[in-house]
Amino acid sequence: MSPGRTSAFFERLAQREYDPMLRNAVGTARFEITDKDSTERWLVTIDKGAISVSRRNARAETIVRGDRKTFDKAAAGRLNVMAAVLRGEIVISGDPRFLVQLQRLIPRPSGGP
Amino acid sequence: MSDGLVQILDGNTFVVSDSNGDIEASPTDATGLFTYDTRFLSKWVLTINGERLNALSVDDLQYFETRFFLVPGTGTVYIDAKLSVIRRRAVGNGFHEELTILNHENEPVELTVRLDAASDFADLFEVKDALAKKGRYSAQVDKRKLVLSYDRSTYGRSTAISASEKAQIDETGLTFKITVPGHGTWSTTLDVSIARLMVGQAPGAPEAPQHAQRRMRRDLDRWLDGAPKLQCDWDALRATYHRSLVDLAALRFSPPIAGGRSLPAAGLPWFMAMFGRDSILTSLQALPFAPELAATTLRALGDWQGVGIDDFRDEDPGRILHEMRYGELTAFEERPHSPYYGSADATPLYVVLLDEYELWTGDRAIVRELEMEARAALDWIDQYADLQHNGYISYQRRNEDTGLENQCWKDSWDSISFHDGRLPGFPRATCELQGYAYDAKLRGARLARLAWKDEELATRLEREAADLKRRFNRDFWVEDGQYFALALDPHGAQVDSLTSNNGHLLWSGIVDKSKAKAVARHLLGPRLFSGWGVRTLAEGEGRYNPIGYHVGTVWPFDNSFIAWGLRRYGFKEEAAAVAAGILEAAEFFDGRLPEAFGGYERGETRYPVQYPTACSPQAWSTGAPLLLLRTMLGLEPEGEHLIVDPALPDTIGHLELLDIPGRWGRIDAFGRGRVDVGRQRTRRR
Numbered sequence: 001m002s003p004g005r006t007s008a009f010f011e012r013l014a015q016r017e018y019d020p021m022l023r024n025a026v027g028t029a030r031f032e033i034t035d036k037d038s039t040e041r042w043l044v045t046i047d048k049g050a051i052s053v054s055r056r057n058a059r060a061e062t063i064v065r066g067d068r069k070t071f072d073k074a075a076a077g078r079l080n081v082m083a084a085v086l087r088g089e090i091v092i093s094g095d096p097r098f099l100v101q102l103q104r105l106i107p108r109p110s111g112g113p
Numbered sequence: 114m115s116d117g118l119v120q121i122l123d124g125n126t127f128v129v130s131d132s133n134g135d136i137e138a139s140p141t142d143a144t145g146l147f148t149y150d151t152r153f154l155s156k157w158v159l160t161i162n163g164e165r166l167n168a169l170s171v172d173d174l175q176y177f178e179t180r181f182f183l184v185p186g187t188g189t190v191y192i193d194a195k196l197s198v199i200r201r202r203a204v205g206n207g208f209h210e211e212l213t214i215l216n217h218e219n220e221p222v223e224l225t226v227r228l229d230a231a232s233d234f235a236d237l238f239e240v241k242d243a244l245a246k247k248g249r250y251s252a253q254v255d256k257r258k259l260v261l262s263y264d265r266s267t268y269g270r271s272t273a274i275s276a277s278e279k280a281q282i283d284e285t286g287l288t289f290k291i292t293v294p295g296h297g298t299w300s301t302t303l304d305v306s307i308a309r310l311m312v313g314q315a316p317g318a319p320e321a322p323q324h325a326q327r328r329m330r331r332d333l334d335r336w337l338d339g340a341p342k343l344q345c346d347w348d349a350l351r352a353t354y355h356r357s358l359v360d361l362a363a364l365r366f367s368p369p370i371a372g373g374r375s376l377p378a379a380g381l382p383w384f385m386a387m388f389g390r391d392s393i394l395t396s397l398q399a400l401p402f403a404p405e406l407a408a409t410t411l412r413a414l415g416d417w418q419g420v421g422i423d424d425f426r427d428e429d430p431g432r433i434l435h436e437m438r439y440g441e442l443t444a445f446e447e448r449p450h451s452p453y454y455g456s457a458d459a460t461p462l463y464v465v466l467l468d469e470y471e472l473w474t475g476d477r478a479i480v481r482e483l484e485m486e487a488r489a490a491l492d493w494i495d496q497y498a499d500l501q502h503n504g505y506i507s508y509q510r511r512n513e514d515t516g517l518e519n520q521c522w523k524d525s526w527d528s529i530s531f532h533d534g535r536l537p538g539f540p541r542a543t544c545e546l547q548g549y550a551y552d553a554k555l556r557g558a559r560l561a562r563l564a565w566k567d568e569e570l571a572t573r574l575e576r577e578a579a580d581l582k583r584r585f586n587r588d589f590w591v592e593d594g595q596y597f598a599l600a601l602d603p604h605g606a607q608v609d610s611l612t613s614n615n616g617h618l619l620w621s622g623i624v625d626k627s628k629a630k631a632v633a634r635h636l637l638g639p640r641l642f643s644g645w646g647v648r649t650l651a652e653g654e655g656r657y658n659p660i661g662y663h664v665g666t667v668w669p670f671d672n673s674f675i676a677w678g679l680r681r682y683g684f685k686e687e688a689a690a691v692a693a694g695i696l697e698a699a700e701f702f703d704g705r706l707p708e709a710f711g712g713y714e715r716g717e718t719r720y721p722v723q724y725p726t727a728c729s730p731q732a733w734s735t736g737a738p739l740l741l742l743r744t745m746l747g748l749e750p751e752g753e754h755l756i757v758d759p760a761l762p763d764t765i766g767h768l769e770l771l772d773i774p775g776r777w778g779r780i781d782a783f784g785r786g787r788v789d790v791g792r793q794r795t796r797r798r
Contacts, residue, residue, distance in 0.1 A: 020485055021420065080426070082451040086444035088267035100416045108421025108428065 006033055006068065009075035010042045013105065014053035022105075023049035027098035030060035033071045040068075044102070062094030064102075077107035118144065122363055123177045123204040123329060125149060126307075132168040134181040134200040134210075135159060138233070143240055145232075146208060146272075148307055150440035152240065153207065153272040154261075156231035157305070159200070161185050161214070161224055166198055176363035177329050178203040196222070196293075205325035207272070207306040214300070216293040226289040228303065232272050234263035236440030238448055248441075252284035259287065260308060268444055271309035277302040336362045340402050343742070345768040349700040350738075356704035357738045360730040361399060365406070387437040387452070389414055389459030390522060391732055393466050398673060398736030400473050401743050401773055407470040408479060414463060415486040419454050419493075424511040427455035427520075431493030433463045435517070448515055457498060457508040457520040457546050460490045461553035468556035471563070472750045475776030480564040488565075491557045491574065494550050500540040504584060505601065506550050507542035521546060522671075523614075523649065527656055528663035529600055532609045534655025537602035544597050545614045547585050548621030554578035555622070586625045595631040597624070611640060611651035613668075616675025619682050629682040636675060637687050644715025645694045646672040652712075659712035666709040666724050669695050670733035673740035680744045685760035689788040692741040693762035699738060706734040746770060746782045753777060759784025763791075 010031070025046045033040040043060060045052045070089050073079035081103045084090040092099055120129045126148040130136045138145045138155040146154035159166060166183035173179055180201045184194040195218050201211040216222050233246070248265030258275040259282050278301035280287040293299045336358070343354045392414065396407040419432035426449045427435075435456035442448040449455075464487050471480050480487075498506040510516035519528055521543045529543060530536050558574040561567045589597045591607060597615050598607035615632050618624050624632060635641055640651035646667035650657050658665045672695050679688035698721040699706050708731040711722035746768070747758030755777055761768055765786035772779040 023485065024482055077421075080423075080446065080451050083444055083446050086268070086439055086451065088269060097416060104420045108423045109425070 004068065004072055005075040006071040007040070010044075010053055013044065013051060016051055018049050019051060019105070020049055022046050022051070022101055025049070025098060025101040027062055027095055028058075028060040029062040029064055029094070029098065029102060030058075031071075032063065032065040034065065034067050046098075046101070060094070062092070062098050064090060064092050064099070066090040074106055077109050079106075080109075081106055119171055119173070119179055119181075121173075121175075121177050121179050121202065121204050121208075123325075126204050126207070128202065128204055128208050130157070132171050132181070133159070133166050133183060134168075134179075134202060135165070138235075138240075140233070140235070141240060143237070145235075146305060147237065148207070149310060150237045150438050150443070151270055152235045152237070153232055153270065153307055154230065154305055155233040155235065156229055158229045159183075159198075159212070160227045160229075161196070161198070163225070163227075169197075174201075175330065175333065176359060178326065196224075203326050203329075207304065209325075210303040210305070212301050212303060213298055214291075214293055215298050216295060219295045221292050221294045221297070223290075223292050224299075226291060227286060228288075229286040230259065230261070230274055230305075231285065232261045232263070234270050234441070236442045238438070238440060238442045247445075254282050254284055256282070258282065259284070262309070265441065265445070268441060269309050270441075271307075273304075273306050273308035275304050275306075333359070333362055336403070339774075341773045342771040343769070344771065346766040347764065347768075349704070350696055350765065350768075353696060353699045353704035353706075353738050354742070357735050358402070360705060360735040361395075361403070361406075361732070361739075364395075364730060364732045364735060387413065387434070389433045389435050389456050390462065393433075393459060393462045394670065394674070395732040395736040397462075397466055397469060398670075398733065398740040400469060401748055401775070402739050404470065404474050404774060407466055408476070411463070411467055411470065411479065411483055411486075414459075415483050417452055418486050418489060423454075425449050426451070426453050427511055427516050429454065429493060429497040431460065431489035431491075432456075432497065433459040433490060435459060435520070449512055453516070455508075455510055455512070455517040455520050457506055457543075458522065458549055460493050460498070461506070461546070461549040463487070463490045464553040464557050464560075465549065468560055471560070473775045475753070477564050480560050484565050487557065487560060488570075491553065494553065495577075498546075498550075501542070501603070501605075503542075503605065504581065505542040505588075506546040507540035507601075508546075509540035523663035525662045527661075528649075529608060530610055530650075530654070530656045530664070532611075532654055537600065537606075537608050540603055541600050541608075543600040543614065544585075544589050545617040545621070547581065547589070548618045548623040551578050551581050551585070551623040552621040554581070582623050582625070585623055586628065590628065595628075596635045597628075597632065610654045610656075611635060612654075613641065613647045613649050613671050613675060616647060616671070616678045619678025620674050621678075622681060624682070626682075629684075633679055633682065633684045633687050636679065637690060642691075642694075643667055643712050645698045645710070645721050646691060647675050648712040649709075657712075660722070660724060662709065662724070665712040667695075667698075667712050667721070668709045668734075669698070669706040669737035670708075673737040673744070676741055676744040680747060680760075685747070685758075686788045686790075688744050689760050689762045690790045692745050693764055693790040695741060696738060697764070705730055706737055707731070708734050742770060746784050748773065748782060750775060755780050755782075757782040757784075760788055761786040762788050 028045045031042040041057050043054050043056050043058055118129055128146045129144045136144050136157040145152040164185050167186055169182040171181050183198040197215045199213040203209050248263050251262045253260040258273050260271055260273045262271040280289050291299050340358050392410045396410045399406050414433050417434045419428040419430055432454045434452040434454050436450050437452035438450035443450045467487055500507045508520035554574040555578045558571040561571040591598050591609050596611050597618055598609050599612045600608040616636050636647050640653055641647050648665055648667055650664040656664045672691050676688040676691040701720050707723050709724040745761050749756045761784045763786040768784050771781045
């Protein structure tokens with residue numbers, strides 16, 4: 001598998017270690033990126049701003065699922081996550097406040113959709 | 114809302130029907146069952162033997178529950194009822210209805226009871242603008258329920274309809290063939306539930322309707338118990354106060370991100386959504402009564418604070434959102450509300466609310482918790498809002514298509530105009546934005562010292578505030594008229610009409626002491642003060658229209674902040690006159706102040722004329738009587754104490770507000786009416 005945009009996004013996130021924008025956030029989310037016949041999983045844990053990222057398939061109270069095309073768009077700053085959730089392109093379950101806090105990490109487009 | 118419509122609500126789910134309990138929505142009216150900005154039921158019509166029913170009475174039991182008493186036959190004066198029908202409806206996940214038919218004859222009757230049902234799954238924006246749908250409708254019938262659906266690629270929404278009694282179900286409704294014994298009754302429950310909202314949302318077992326009603330009743334009791342008690346000899350004020358508390362409870366809205374806590378939504382029916390400005394101003398109004406609303410507002414808006422540049426959504430780093438929507442148009446990015454950030458005042462007001470909340474509650478932890486958000490909001494004022502690089506906040510939308518032209522509270526297209534009626538170009542720097550920025554900087558400085566231990570920031574903010582005040586009093590002051598211009602146009606020229614915005618300037622504290630008297634005189638003068646309240650735009654201005662949305666009507670919320678501003682500068686009697694006018698107007702609306710009412714001279718109409726399409730209830734109108742109580746009693750937190758300095762209109766004999774919550778625990782405030790408001794009213798001639 002080629003390291004696509006999405007994987008690169010999570011790898012960059014792992015190197016960040018701490019983000020003050022998330023210092024009020026506590027939680028664990030599992031991102032499930034689906035391809036035709038496989039699912040790539042990333043586990044992101046935030047503890048008051050401290051970020052840890054792994055590929056472990058562990059339990060998480062919050063799940064974010066979508067196909068690779070959608071996640072690649074988000075990683076490139078070409079997708080508004082909230083709108084994608086409303087459309088049903090990204091499926092979420094778990095702690096909604098934590099998800100709102102996480103979406104602050106997604107790059108923004110500088111022009112529009 | 115038009116007359117004759119009945120509405121019940123819970124959070125952001127609401128039902129609007131006619132007085133029979135029927136729903137027959139047209140593409141452009143807001144009747145139906147709505148949740149998350151989508152209409153889940155647009156038709157719900159009850160017939161018995163093919164005949165519509167006739168309403169005898171409607172009981173609004175609670176804001177979430179109504180009972181309709183009906184008899185068969187419509188349009189006749191003479192009613193010989195052999196049957197009566199009771200529909201008792203409560204909002205929950207959708208709504209729950211108990212339908213009961215009573216036979217008053219000795220003989221049994223055979224009846225065909227029919228409920229026609231349909232849903233257009235319209236986005237509230239479509240209802241407002243009458244747009245066409247792009248997806249596909251379907252209906253599924255099984256033995257126990259009817260499921261109505263709408264699908265557009267991955268987007269899907271469904272409504273499920275079921276009954277406790279045996280029914281024949283088809284794609285357009287439910288039919289009951291029944292026999293009611295002589296002097297007997299027949300009843301069924303009907304459930305209309307939101308079966309599919311956001312994909313992946315854990316469906317879970319929906320709360321049983323009885324549980325939901327018990328929960329809501331308990332919650333309302335707790336809410337009312339927690340609020341201060343008002344005692345006074347003016348019955349109408351007591352009723353208005355009670356109405357305000359109940360409506361505010363109804364307008365509380367738990368966005369999915371607030372973890373079950375709630376903040377005020379803007380108003381029914383168009384604005385049951387998270388709004389930055391409305392939530393902040395309503396939380397400010399309600400601080401002495403329900404401080405917990407402010408905490409939720411601050412957290413929820415903080416979580417959604419802008420982090421990057423997005424032109425479609427007018428988002429900048431640090432900007433507080435304007436409006437969040439959940440409907441189809443937002444989902445497909447035909448509208449920018451996911452969320453939309455086009456508001457120039459919510460960001461400075463965010464800092465104002467954080468500071469005012471701490472002053473009342475002493476909750477320093479939240480000031481530390483939201484330090485980053487407050488700092489980012491303060492940075493936004495100088496780094497992103499100063500579009501002209503002239504030291505003033507101004508606004509110009511980057512989303513030219515669906516963004517907002519006017520990003521201040523007077524957000525209609527013609528609200529900002531010169532004396533001669535011309536509209537200025539963009540960017541526009543309206544005056545109250547500068548007042549809010551001034552206040553935000555001073556309050557930010559206080560918070561920086563108190564909780565962030567950042568003396569350097571505090572000093573810088575104070576220096577900037579002082580400089581802003583000096584420049585503002587020079588650049589915005591209309592020397593000829595002795596008031597502040599509404600705005601500066603893109604060339605720095607004064608947009609010179611006289612407006613209610615002057616009152617907000619007093620509230621912010623940006624007005625030089627030497628100019629305050631002239632400003633107060635205008636606010637209570639014949640061009641602005643109608644006798645009921647201060648008009649948005651003064652009589653004699655080019656675009657003045659007593660029933661123009663922001664160009665002549667009186668807005669109760671606007672007046673409550675004007676009264677606060679008058680008090681801030683020591684104009685106690687003038688503040689009391691404004692409070693008296695608005696609270697007297699409330700009597701004409703059974704204690705529920707509409708969003709706006711006509712700017713006609715009080716002596717001309719004798720009663721306040723409601724603005725035709727005003728939202729009601731509306732959160733910041735609901736909050737207005739609360740803030741007016743605060744200003745009349747002169748309640749100001751001072752260190753660990755609450756200062757009480759009453760200046761009540763003489764139409765009130767005595768007034769007591771008991772158990773005011775705050776950092777002092779609970780405190781009582783008393784006052785007697787001594788301000789001759791009649792004299793205030795005649796003096797202005």
